[in-house]
Amino acid sequence: MTDTDDLACIELVELVTDYLEDALEPDVRARFEQHLPSCPGCEEHLEQVRRTIQVLGALPQDERLSPQTRARLLDAFREWRAHPQPEA
Amino acid sequence: MGDDSRPAPTVDEERAAVDTAPTDAADADPDARLLVRLRAGDEAAFSELVDRWSAPMLRVALIHTGTRAVAEEAVQDTWLAVLQGLDRFEGRSTLRTWVFRILLYTCRGKAERERRVPPISDVQRSAGEMTGRRAFAEDRFLPSDHPHWPGHWSQPPRSWMRTPDDALLGSELRQHLSQAVAALPERQRQVLVLRDVEGWTSEEVCRLLGVLPGNQRVLLHRARSTVRAALEPYLTVERP
Numbered sequence: 001m002t003d004t005d006d007l008a009c010i011e012l013v014e015l016v017t018d019y020l021e022d023a024l025e026p027d028v029r030a031r032f033e034q035h036l037p038s039c040p041g042c043e044e045h046l047e048q049v050r051r052t053i054q055v056l057g058a059l060p061q062d063e064r065l066s067p068q069t070r071a072r073l074l075d076a077f078r079e080w081r082a083h084p085q086p087e088a
Numbered sequence: 089m090g091d092d093s094r095p096a097p098t099v100d101e102e103r104a105a106v107d108t109a110p111t112d113a114a115d116a117d118p119d120a121r122l123l124v125r126l127r128a129g130d131e132a133a134f135s136e137l138v139d140r141w142s143a144p145m146l147r148v149a150l151i152h153t154g155t156r157a158v159a160e161e162a163v164q165d166t167w168l169a170v171l172q173g174l175d176r177f178e179g180r181s182t183l184r185t186w187v188f189r190i191l192l193y194t195c196r197g198k199a200e201r202e203r204r205v206p207p208i209s210d211v212q213r214s215a216g217e218m219t220g221r222r223a224f225a226e227d228r229f230l231p232s233d234h235p236h237w238p239g240h241w242s243q244p245p246r247s248w249m250r251t252p253d254d255a256l257l258g259s260e261l262r263q264h265l266s267q268a269v270a271a272l273p274e275r276q277r278q279v280l281v282l283r284d285v286e287g288w289t290s291e292e293v294c295r296l297l298g299v300l301p302g303n304q305r306v307l308l309h310r311a312r313s314t315v316r317a318a319l320e321p322y323l324t325v326e327r328p
Contacts (some may be wrong), residue, residue: 008239010229015223017309018243021290023301041244045223048248051323052316055265056284063146065138070159073138073167080171081129 007035012042016049117182127174138167141184144286145191151277152195154202162198166191185296192296210275214299217273218306223313248323261322268318272311279304280311 007015007028013036018024019032036043065073117123125133142163149159169190177186232238269277269285278297282288288296294304 008229009241009244010224010226010239013224014285014309016223017305017312021305021308023305027315037269039241041241044245044247048245048316048320051248052319053284053314055261055319056269056280056315059262059265059285061143063143063150065142065146065160065163069164070135070138070142072160073164074135076171077131077134080174081131083283 007031007041009035009042012039013045016046019046020049020053117179117184119183123177123179123183137187141187142167145188145284147281148188148191148278149195151274151281152192152199154199158198158202159195162191162194164321169194181295182292185292188296192267210298213243213275214303214307217275217310218303223309223316245320245323248320249325260318264318264322265315268315272314276307276311276314280315283308284312 012032015024015028015032019029024032036046119137122133122137126137145157145163145166146156149162150156151160154161164284166187170187174188177183181189228241228243230237230240232243234240269280272280275297279293279299282293282296283290290301290304293299297304299307
């Protein structure tokens with residue numbers, strides 16, 4: 001490998017998502033993986049993107065329908081079941 | 089492999105390509121049994137779906153509607169439309185993709201009525217959101233004519249704190265994270281919320297939003313880059 005095969009950091013940071021999605025061409029992936037061990041800045045960036053995904057996945061999932069809406073929907077279901085739609 | 093060896097298609101080709109692509113999703117629909125029970129009038133199946141999907145539906149609706157009350161209305165209207173359309177649902181997509189597609193149409197209608205803005209097509213929106221911002225400002229790197237290290241870091245990212253997840257999601261940080269997500273452009277936010285918050289696969293997101301895989305990755309990349317940058321000030325280790 002020669003120096004020209006090396007990715008510049010400015011290019012690598014734009015390939016991180018494709019790397020994590022396993023969507024890089026094999027030769028680009030090889031250059032990506034060759035760059036990382038010698039570049040603490042890019043390693044740190046990749047790690048930070050992974051952490052970002054992790055904290056997004058840990059966002060609290062506390063949205064819920066109000067009991068009134070939920071009850072209205074169950075009523076609508078019973079209504080629907082009792083009166084099947086005529087064929088369109 | 090096959091898809092990625094082709095040149096990246098333009099955004100204009102997106103919708104047609106996705107709409108005519110063969111959908112094998114329904115064969116492997118994890119909710120196929122629930123669908124059968126639903127059609128048979130099984131109320132437990134309906135309440136299970138409402139309880140399981142309404143929270144993610146509310147989060148997706150909030151992307152488009154702005155207020156919690158309108159989002160809840162959109163979710164309610166969606167379930168009512170699902171009941172009305174259930175007999176005509178042909179299973180060409182999974183049940184979940186179909187329900188969320190109805191949700192997106194419902195939200196769009198409400199948003200357009202509320203804001204009274206001319207509608208922008210998804211394709212135009214994607215195109216607008218795929219250009220521009222890079223992960224870092226250019227001055228974080230050495231210039232391209234640098235004799236030894238063109239395009240390499242001049243100011244590399246500083247380490248982040250290594251904290252366990254709960255500490256990481258302390259209320260202050262959580263608030264900044266939510267604000268950063270809320271400030272994303274609409275299309276990027278849809279992709280990021282579905283992929284990274286809700287944990288959907290890229291295939292399902294592409295199918296729901298009508299984007300090609302490569303374009304979906306660009307939107308996801310822009311969104312993640314913005315959110316990472318927003319977290320940076322809160323997680324960077326102070327220099328001693």
